[in-house]
Structures are given as structure tokens and as C-alpha cells.
Amino acid sequence: MAFAALEALEPAIEKTRDFFSGPGLGRKWLKIALIVWLSGVMVGGTVGLPNFGSGNRLFPPDSANFTAAAANSTARQFSNNLGAATPLLIFAIALIVALALALILVRSVYIFVLFESLERNEPQILGYLSKFFAKGAMLFLARIALGILALLGVGGLLVSAIGIAGNLLHSAGATPQMGLGESIAIFAASLVILLALAVASWIQESVAVLIMYRNDRGLAQGWKESVELIRKEPLEIAVFVAVGIGISIAISIAAMILLIAYLIPLIFVILLFAFLLAAVGLANPVLLAVITALALAVALFFIILYLALNAPLSVFHSEYLLQFYRLILGKKEMNERNESQWKSAAAFHRMNGRRRWR
Numbered sequence: 001m002a003f004a005a006l007e008a009l010e011p012a013i014e015k016t017r018d019f020f021s022g023p024g025l026g027r028k029w030l031k032i033a034l035i036v037w038l039s040g041v042m043v044g045g046t047v048g049l050p051n052f053g054s055g056n057r058l059f060p061p062d063s064a065n066f067t068a069a070a071a072n073s074t075a076r077q078f079s080n081n082l083g084a085a086t087p088l089l090i091f092a093i094a095l096i097v098a099l100a101l102a103l104i105l106v107r108s109v110y111i112f113v114l115f116e117s118l119e120r121n122e123p124q125i126l127g128y129l130s131k132f133f134a135k136g137a138m139l140f141l142a143r144i145a146l147g148i149l150a151l152l153g154v155g156g157l158l159v160s161a162i163g164i165a166g167n168l169l170h171s172a173g174a175t176p177q178m179g180l181g182e183s184i185a186i187f188a189a190s191l192v193i194l195l196a197l198a199v200a201s202w203i204q205e206s207v208a209v210l211i212m213y214r215n216d217r218g219l220a221q222g223w224k225e226s227v228e229l230i231r232k233e234p235l236e237i238a239v240f241v242a243v244g245i246g247i248s249i250a251i252s253i254a255a256m257i258l259l260i261a262y263l264i265p266l267i268f269v270i271l272l273f274a275f276l277l278a279a280v281g282l283a284n285p286v287l288l289a290v291i292t293a294l295a296l297a298v299a300l301f302f303i304i305l306y307l308a309l310n311a312p313l314s315v316f317h318s319e320y321l322l323q324f325y326r327l328i329l330g331k332k333e334m335n336e337r338n339e340s341q342w343k344s345a346a347a348f349h350r351m352n353g354r355r356r357w358r
Helices: 009-019 025-038 068-120 129-168 180-214 219-232 234-280 285-357
Strands: none
Touching: 009 285, 025 068, 025 285, 068 129, 068 180, 068 285, 129 180, 129 219, 180 219, 180 285, 219 234, 234 285
């Protein structure tokens, strides 16, 4: 028995090789690298919150003179500082949330732009946006809903962990906020919810999105057909999951090797600029500006280089998903056609049997 998950490997490799060949390859490569990044395949970095009060001393150095009045004064000062910083903190949090939501929306739209660019063999950064914005918006709302539920699940794990810790430390004098049985029940329920959300996220990102793209369906219909496909082809989906895990491991190893090879010249360039900066110092503002501009240009070059080098790996993974769904959809249509023909033939024989009996 041939599985679509295995059959999809060869055409995915061929399609990836064909995509990165032909005239105008440089421009095409840079476009698909940017689309891959915008689709969320390669996104990293951390967001740091300001450390308020890091330079403040909450207690005076002489603890012997530490009085209640001094404590109240320090508390009032801290409260005033916190009150002054609250609007800035609220603005910073709102800005971070807005940027995060905008990033998720861009990712949700550009995953369809990526599929369309690969299918047409013509990457367009802005050309396909209007076509897939509505689908991307639906996917965006679904991702937000799953994210909120995941946060609730994580919150349940934290609350239950605190409750379990409180009960374990009860013998040391700590007063537990909830019973041990209640804490374990919340922990188990939260874990089940998170596992269910992980499965739902996989179905949405690996199956429903493809159905939305290939069959021009909405999110609800994509989910419905995804569940139906999993119910009718459980063995195919199981092989697909196994092959997907293998592909992810192989891509991770290749990306790690690529990253190491990428970091070696990058570290060399950083050390070179550090040496130049130390040699010039801050005395010559012209040379300092030239070195800074050169450093920014080199940094931009290395960012573009990293995205371009990672693009073939991401394109292969996306091509594999498209080829798998094309094969599994073809098998599904063939099975439905055979089933329909079998039912028609059975109905015909039953009708002929009744005529003979008469």
C-alpha cells in the first residue's frame, strides 16, 4: 500500500529544486525568503520589559537607624515612582500587545501568500494580499482564540502547582490556599486542555489551512473537512505525522549546521568592527559615523543572507504539505468515485433482479 505521505517526498524535492532554478533566480530567492519570514516560519527574538527601580535602594544602608517613619517614607516614594511610571508601563504593554497582534495577522495572511507563490512559481510580496486577506483574518481569529485558551491552561497549571506546593509545605508551617485533591484535579484538567489545544493547533496549521487554500474554503468548512479526512484516513494521517516529525528533525539538524557555518564569519566580522572601534575611539566623530554605518550595512547583509540560506528548507517543507494534500485529496476523490460507482452498480443489479423476479 502506497502512502501519500511517502509519495509526496519526491515531488516536493523536485518542486523545490525547480523553484530555485531558472532566470531571475536572485530576485526570486530574495522575495521568497522575505515571504517565508513574514509567514512566521523564521521568527525569533525576545521582548524585554524595563526594569523599574533597578537603581533604587528600598532600605537605607544603616539598618540600626531604620525606623517606621523611614519605612513609610520609602513606601510612599516607591508608590509615587510606581504611579509616575504606570502610564508609561501601560503604554509599553499596549504597544507590545498591538505589535504582537499585528505580527500574528501578518503571519496568518502570508501563510496563504507563501502557498500561492509556490503554486504559481512566482513569489509576490504584495500581489496576493487582497486575495487571501479574508482567509488570513479568519485564521488570525482562530489563532488568537487558541492562544487565549492556552494561556488559561497555563494559568491553571501555575495555580495548581502553587496549591500542590502549599500542601507539601503545610508540614513546615505554610498554610495551603486550596486542598491537595482540588489542586491535582486542576492540574490534570489544565494538562488535558493543553494537550487538546496542541492537537487542535496541529490540525488547524497542518490540515485545515491547506484545505482552506486548496479548496477555497472558510475556516469552519476547513475544520469540518479536516476532521472528516482524519476520520476516513487515520492510517494516512498517522504516517503523515511520522514523516513530518522526521522532516522536522532533519530540517532542524540542517538549520543548526547552517547556523554554525553562518556564525563563524559573523563573529569574525563583529571582532573586526570591535577592533576598529577600539582603534578609532570616540575622538574622531567622522570615522566613528563611517564605522557605524558600515556595521549597520554589514548587519543588514548578514540578516538577508541568513533568511536567504534558510529559505530552501522552509520552501521544501511547504511544498511537502502541498504535495501531500494534493495526493491525499486525489485518493479521497478516487475512493469517493469508486464508492459512487459501486453503489450505482449495486442499485442497477438490484433493479435488474426485481425485473427478472417479476
